[in-house]
Amino acid sequence: MLILNRRRFLQAGSLASASLFVPKFLKALENSTHAMVPPGNKVLVIIQLSGGNDGLNTVIPYRNDIYYKLRPNLGIQREKALSLTDETGLHPAMVGMKALYDDGGMGILQNVGYPNPDRSHFRSMDIWQSASDSADYWGNGWIGRYLDAQCQSIQALEIDDTLSLAMKGEFQKGLAFNDPGRLSSGMNAGLYNDLMQQHRDEEPNVDYLYKTLGATLSSASYIQKQFKTYETKENYPSTHLGKSLRTISKLIMSDISTKVYYVSHGSFDTHVNQQAQQQNLFKQLDDAVTVFARDLKNNNRFQDVVVMTFSEFGRRVAQNASNGTDHGTANNMFLIGGGLKQQGLLNEGPDLSNLKDGDLQYKVDFKRVYATLLNKWLGADDKTILKQDYDYLSFI
Amino acid sequence: MVPEKLQMQHLAWRAGFGERYPVIADWTHKRRKQIVSKILIGPAKDETAPIKIIEQSDLPDYRKKKDLDADTRKMVQQMNTQGIKDLNVSWVDEMVRSTHPLREKMALFWHGHFACRTQNVLFNQQLLNVIRVNALGNFGDLLTAVSKTPAMLQFLNNQQNKKAHPNENFAREVMELFTMGRGNYSEQDIKEAARAFTGWAFDDEGNFVFREKTHDEGVKNVLGKQGNFNGDDVLKILLEKKATAHFITAKVYKFFVDEETPDAEKINALADKFYSSGYDIKELMRNIFMADWFYDSKLIGTHIKSPIELLVGFRRTIPVDFEREEVMISFQQVLGQTLFYPPNVAGWPGGRNWIDSSSLMYRMQLPSMILYEKDFNIQPKEITPEMGMGSYKVTQQVNEAAKKQYARKIKGVIHWDDYLQDYKDVTRDELAATIADTLLQNSKNVSKKILENYADITSREQFIKTVTIAVMSTPEYQLC
Numbered sequence: 108m109l110i111l112n113r114r115r116f117l118q119a120g121s122l123a124s125a126s127l128f129v130p131k132f133l134k135a136l137e138n139s140t141h142a143m144v145p146p147g148n149k150v151l152v153i154i155q156l157s158g159g160n161d162g163l164n165t166v167i168p169y170r171n172d173i174y175y176k177l178r179p180n181l182g183i184q185r186e187k188a189l190s191l192t193d194e195t196g197l198h199p200a201m202v203g204m205k206a207l208y209d210d211g212g213m214g215i216l217q218n219v220g221y222p223n224p225d226r227s228h229f230r231s232m233d234i235w236q237s238a239s240d241s242a243d244y245w246g247n248g249w250i251g252r253y254l255d256a257q258c259q260s261i262q263a264l265e266i267d268d269t270l271s272l273a274m275k276g277e278f279q280k281g282l283a284f285n286d287p288g289r290l291s292s293g294m295n296a297g298l299y300n301d302l303m304q305q306h307r308d309e310e311p312n313v314d315y316l317y318k319t320l321g322a323t324l325s326s327a328s329y330i331q332k333q334f335k336t337y338e339t340k341e342n343y344p345s346t347h348l349g350k351s352l353r354t355i356s357k358l359i360m361s362d363i364s365t366k367v368y369y370v371s372h373g374s375f376d377t378h379v380n381q382q383a384q385q386q387n388l389f390k391q392l393d394d395a396v397t398v399f400a401r402d403l404k405n406n407n408r409f410q411d412v413v414v415m416t417f418s419e420f421g422r423r424v425a426q427n428a429s430n431g432t433d434h435g436t437a438n439n440m441f442l443i444g445g446g447l448k449q450q451g452l453l454n455e456g457p458d459l460s461n462l463k464d465g466d467l468q469y470k471v472d473f474k475r476v477y478a479t480l481l482n483k484w485l486g487a488d489d490k491t492i493l494k495q496d497y498d499y500l501s502f503i
Numbered sequence: 504m505v506p507e508k509l510q511m512q513h514l515a516w517r518a519g520f521g522e523r524y525p526v527i528a529d530w531t532h533k534r535r536k537q538i539v540s541k542i543l544i545g546p547a548k549d550e551t552a553p554i555k556i557i558e559q560s561d562l563p564d565y566r567k568k569k570d571l572d573a574d575t576r577k578m579v580q581q582m583n584t585q586g587i588k589d590l591n592v593s594w595v596d597e598m599v600r601s602t603h604p605l606r607e608k609m610a611l612f613w614h615g616h617f618a619c620r621t622q623n624v625l626f627n628q629q630l631l632n633v634i635r636v637n638a639l640g641n642f643g644d645l646l647t648a649v650s651k652t653p654a655m656l657q658f659l660n661n662q663q664n665k666k667a668h669p670n671e672n673f674a675r676e677v678m679e680l681f682t683m684g685r686g687n688y689s690e691q692d693i694k695e696a697a698r699a700f701t702g703w704a705f706d707d708e709g710n711f712v713f714r715e716k717t718h719d720e721g722v723k724n725v726l727g728k729q730g731n732f733n734g735d736d737v738l739k740i741l742l743e744k745k746a747t748a749h750f751i752t753a754k755v756y757k758f759f760v761d762e763e764t765p766d767a768e769k770i771n772a773l774a775d776k777f778y779s780s781g782y783d784i785k786e787l788m789r790n791i792f793m794a795d796w797f798y799d800s801k802l803i804g805t806h807i808k809s810p811i812e813l814l815v816g817f818r819r820t821i822p823v824d825f826e827r828e829e830v831m832i833s834f835q836q837v838l839g840q841t842l843f844y845p846p847n848v849a850g851w852p853g854g855r856n857w858i859d860s861s862s863l864m865y866r867m868q869l870p871s872m873i874l875y876e877k878d879f880n881i882q883p884k885e886i887t888p889e890m891g892m893g894s895y896k897v898t899q900q901v902n903e904a905a906k907k908q909y910a911r912k913i914k915g916v917i918h919w920d921d922y923l924q925d926y927k928d929v930t931r932d933e934l935a936a937t938i939a940d941t942l943l944q945n946s947k948n949v950s951k952k953i954l955e956n957y958a959d960i961t962s963r964e965q966f967i968k969t970v971t972i973a974v975m976s977t978p979e980y981q982l983c
Contacts, residue, residue, distance in 0.1 A: 157885075157887065227889055228887035228888075229620070229844075229847065229886070229887065229889075230847055230848075232887075233847050244847050244848065244849035247856075267884065268881045268882045268883065268884075269836075269837060269839070269861055269862070269881075269883055269884050270860070270861055270862070271884070272846070274859075275856065275859060280859040280860065281859075282859075282860045282861070283859070284861065285882075289880065290860070290861065294864070294868065295871075295973070295976065297957065298953070298976070301956065301957075302948060302949065302953065302977060302978070305948045305950060305953065306948050307948070309947075310805055310945060311805075312763070312805050312806075312807055312855070312982055313804075313945060313948075313978065313979060313982065315855060315858070316858065316978035316979075316981055316982070317978055319858055319859070319860060319863050320863060322860070323860035323861075323863065323864060326860070371884075374885065374887065376887060376888075
């Protein structure tokens with residue numbers, strides 16, 4: 108079986124031949140058309156819950172009086188929640204995820220956050236995506252730096268029109284598209300091919316632009332091709348998240364070079380009338396993730412995938428006057444996959460009797476989750492990537 | 504030796520957003536000193552006309568909205584939400600049409616340096632004009648004026664900085680990002696400086712006020728000096744530090760000269776002069792633009808244009824009137840630089856950070872999208888509005904503008920005649936190369952032969968148009 112090492116191919120062929128218009132390249136791709144990715148290729152799928160998801164109404168401490176006292180209208184009643192333990196339930200919309208939990212395919216980490224939390228969406232998202240301390244401003248993201256640290260050909264893909272900071276490294280960057288075909292559809296193919304042929308290395312930035320162009324065109328072409336090698340039998344929902352997870356599933360089966368997939372879902376910024384909005388978004392999340400997990404299981408790949416969810420912050424413990432919640436601090440994360448070493452509730456729930464200015468206090472730094480995934484799942488040097496030494500967690 | 508024409512194009516790009524062929528031709532025959540002076544001073548009788556989309560008096564009681572009748576309230580709300588779009592569009596328009604482009608370019612630099620986000624349109628407008636008026640003036644004046652704007656005081660939480668509960672955010676960012684940079688002060692200096700800034704606040708009308716009651720009157724120790732300092736005193740102490748002159752000069756050098764490999768020796772020399780001039784920004788820029796090394800071939804065509812430089816430069820070359828000017832905001836969002844929405848307090852990182860697979864594709868497709876009026880099928884990420892500062896609908900409006908543009912044709916009137924006139928004296932044989940040499944600072948790879956291959960040769964007009972679009976769609980056009 109021929110497994111195409113895309114980046115090595117790019118390096119071998121000079122810039123001029125890196126474009127998809129070179130027959131030799133297309134020929135190489137043709138050979139790999141029927142190559143499905145064998146089991147064992149580990150993949151990380153990140154689902155960003157944009158806008159600040161309310162963690163307390165996601166994983167519900169339904170035996171806690173303080174919870175109901177501070178949320179007289181918004182608190183979710185025990186009989187409505189999906190029961191996980193005597194203390195804890197899941198949001199009623201998460202039926203499929205509850206089943207995953209029961210099957211040992213899901214872990215829930217609570218009280219995740221960072222020191223000196225920031226309540227601004229854009230700043231806190233910056234901190235989560237760059238993995239910096241809250242006093243630092245880093246211009247690149249943790250997945251991007253993961254790409255920087257790899258010597259083999261590794262790609263990270265975001266299903267969106269534009270690329271998130273998380274995916275931008277110092278030297279390497281992920282690729283973003285909603286539809287691999289559209290990325291290059293408006294291009295004047297002949298002109299670019301001629302320019303590439305003409306191009307000679309010289310000024311570093313000119314070179315950088317041509318390299319990015321060549322890599323983009325060949326990646327887009329390669330992915331489009333791989334896309335056709337596997338057609339899923341599952342019926343994914345037609346939501347943005349559903350379509351994105353369908354794309355991701357197809358690529359997990361067919362594209363060996365992509366180790367990280369990134370997709371956003373939202374907006375969870377529920378200042379007003381939270382219930383309907385969160386219910387709706389969770390239903391979409393649950394529907395999409397459920398089909399995705401089934402698809403992977405049926406193809407014997409569920410044990411090769413970890414899905415991680417995160418949000419830039421949780422919300423305040425007390426509800427506000429508009430039946431919503433305002434920006435808060437610590438939150439929970441879901442980890443889904445067949446390869447988890449620990450499942451279920453991975454740590455204890457939030458301590459509502461010990462709030463700081465009405466906010467939850469974090470117990471697990473989110474960078475420890477990143478370090479664990481980087482080191483134990485992707486086999487990468489987390490210390491270089493995160494620029495600091497974090498204790499690993501034991502869920503994988 | 505770099506040809507004179509290329510040198511002048513270099514100057515036009517770095518000190519502005521590029522100039523058209525006849526302007527460059529005119530400059531090429533004049534002395535550098537004369538052109539640089541003209542660029543620094545602007546046209547005769549040049550006064551910075553403030554960009555105004557709303558007046559203070561238009562928004563009489565936006566804080567006391569409950570007292571207004573329904574219609575007035577609605578009008579005020581609309582003005583505020585429409586405002587941020589209008590402000591963005593007006594400033595871009597100013598950059599495109601300005602007869603003093605260096606001032607706008609410099610303002611763009613300070614807009615990133617004094618990065619700030621506020622949902623209050625009036626505050627945004629105030630800060631923008633403070634920056635534009637002082638853009639080429641004295642850095643001390645600029646720093647003081649910016650530090651006293653409601654936008655910055657609010658953004659950096661100085662309203663909460665009170666004697667009883669000091670908030671260090673403002674003091675920290677002033678030292679770390681606005682003046683000296685890290686490594687030149689201690690945590691203790693920040694604590695002490697924060698005490699000095701207590702009482703700096705603003706009133707409901709958006710005027711700076713000093714609230715004596717909340718000001719800490721005690722003695723402070725800041726950077727080795729001791730006294731009963733207030734905020735102004737701290738800013739003076741910071742300006743006395745050579746580190747401030749160095750920090751600002753290094754940032755200016757990276758923005759205007761060389762992002763990738765800044766030359767420490769040149770920066771030191773420029774910083775010394777900047778310091779001894781008492782922080783005269785215009786003199787700093789003169790020293791850069793007059794230096795022979797500024798025109799070294801190694802520095803020409805190496806700067807990756809920011810999205811704003813790219814978009815404004817494009818429109819200065821080919822005049823376009825869009826049916827909906829807000830389309831410019833969609834472009835900004837997709838390319839990763841939306842004015843008034845810097846990514847964080849450190850501003851836009853610049854350089855290669857602008858380029859990733861998708862942004863490069865969009866950059867290269869944009870000229871033909873605009874000039875052939877194609878569908879715009881790119882959906883930028885939404886900007887999540889912050890609550891609690893003015894109306895968050897302001898930001899929603901920016902998102903809505905992008906949504907409205909999605910999958911729509913980019914409609915506008917393209918003033919080709921105007922552009923075609925620029926090349927009226929160029930022979931057909933020289934056209935392709937002349938256009939490439941004018942639009943690109945590095946045209947080596949973009950040969951006449953390739954361009955001729957992809958051009959429409961049915962008429963001279965068509966030829967110029969298609970060659971221009973091809974040249975603007977190259978990787979080289981991303982550089983200046």
